[in-house]
Amino acid sequence: MKGTEMKQGFLRACLILSAMSAALMGMGPQAAAAAPVASETIISQVNAMPAATRQQTIEAEAKKEGTLTLYHVNIEDIPVMAAAFTKKYGIKVVLWRSSSETVSNRLITEALGSRFDADMIDNNGPGMEALSREKLLQPVKSPLEKDLIPEAFPGSRDWVATTVDVFVQAYNTNKIKKADLPKTYNDLLDPKWKGMLTVEADDQDWFAMTSEKLGKDKTHKLFQDIVAKNGISVRKGHSLLANLIVSGDVPMGLTLYGYKPEQLKKKGAPIDWFVIQPQIAQIRGIAMPKKVQHPYAALLFYDFMLTDGQQMYADREQYPTNRKIKGHAGAMPLVYIDPARSMDEGAAWTKDYERIITKAK
Template sequence: MQNVLLKALSRALVVLGLCGSVAHAQDRVKELAEYQGADRQVRLIEAAKKENGITVYHAYPALSNVMTAFTKKYGIKTRAWRAGSEAVLQRLITEARGNRFEVDIVQNNAPENEAAHREKLLQAVRSPLFADLIPQAVPAHGEWTGITLDVWIAAYNTSRVSEEELPKRYEDLQDPKWKGRLGIEANNHGWFGTLMAELGEERGREIFKNIVATNGISARKGHSLLTTMVASGEVPLALTVYNWNPEQMKSKGAPIKGLALKPVIAQPSTVALLKNAPNPASAILFYDFIISEEGQRILQDFSYVTTHKRLPHPLRDASLKYIDPAKAIDMQTAWLSNFDEMIVKKAK
């Protein structure tokens, strides 16, 4: 009996020690993240010298170029793991619940990082560089920051679709001339839910019901795949690709162009600091770097719409309609169901 009690006490002490260690680490992350003194930059650089680089989980391919530039500037090594947005979020949650704290920075879509905020995984950062960003990039809680805007546009094959027949609005896609020529990304329920609200639920549903019934639509998983199919001519007109998809392929000589149909829907792609980041000073330096004009120009070079005010972009200056990340989480089930029933299940 005594041995059992001793083992239980030992386990309890280990748990208490772990909790104390985690709490201490969180205090250090919070202190560095919220510090706004004049010596902030110097303090972060000095503290980073005692750390071991940073680990970044991300969804954007181009983020590797930002990490390379960051290492070149500060001499701080970066380790990266890249996956789809949902996989990145799930790994964060799984590791946190297992008391495994190895990641410092996460880059992900706004709804996924908003979910990480709700899971209490993130730490707010008080960066002096926020003043250079558009208002939509900085939420009230401050636990993530928009680095670019994911802007959904249409894309068309210039050999298969003439400029004269291009649609000017979604209603135009009800014309029978589009029969067998339309494609859509199969997971764009957030875009669809926001679009329906902008068009008016009844009117929006009627328009897309007619489009699908009259002309059919093919649903493909992956914006890059769908863009490739437009470039090859297999899908003459795609309704939902990210704005940089056709731009990147066009720069390589593909017969493809983007087309912004109003209302144009967008959401921030974001960066966040983990509450239990093992290398917080280095991570905050990276956080600042990616939202600085220097880091933002790297993303702009890959045709991303940045959130920096001094880097203008015609799409950002348009009358964009933003997906509300919190609403996207709350409405996910309903939006998924509507999109699946109206579009995906009827896709050809």
């Protein structure tokens, strides 16, 4: 959803017709929806219980419900975690996956049509911010939240970050020697990097934060010069970027998520990563809608993602937000992208990114 301003009035005007059509056509993983309940009521009741009673109650009631529906954007991790949750508790997880913007639009659309299929949401920061502004999310206030890094809680506090996407630079180890790696972005002006560099097409948030920290005018001029002298190719998709580096088609990428080159490196691929400061990061997380059909199963999955799920993220070379997990994001000096600013300033950030890098002439 990067580069898209999801304005409430626009969305309501454009989506209300599809909301009504969706309700009639039975859009969603469940064609016949059970009567939804208010999340806040259930949350208030269980949070008033002693910790042990709270857990016992949630588990018992969740097993009675037997299922939950999760809308998500994370194609690599969420299916694995959902399977682990089902194995642990015997509760089926119905998954529906799409892009961040589509997930957010669907929740808004269904709410306009009084349809409440989703019990839990997985999305990136801007996607969650869009749902928060539509007042569709319910703060859970789990006692487990005390173990999370401060950055896990956005200003609205109606969703929580479960992992952090950390931007790194990566290179093909067969084509570039570690000793030759650039230490600053200024080093990329060296002619030896001509035809060697690439970025992901929608990483305007990374560029905006990098520019802000290093000086906007100076950084814009620097990257204009890099593009003019050495060129920067543009690719769509961070996984594609990583695979192209492994193949050697693009020897160095400037905007990869740190987990992917690390995963590939451990599999023996000729790729490694390094960091040119500042190191930019963005949060991804989960949320519970205000109205759901399976509130206890949703609460159980929420707590699962703050505990078992955190270790699973770490095992998959990602950066969890739980401070009790080794390798958590709080141990790193990161510059976080504010999801609210990403929404409000995203159009301007995209314009700069396209003008200077991705669509430079």
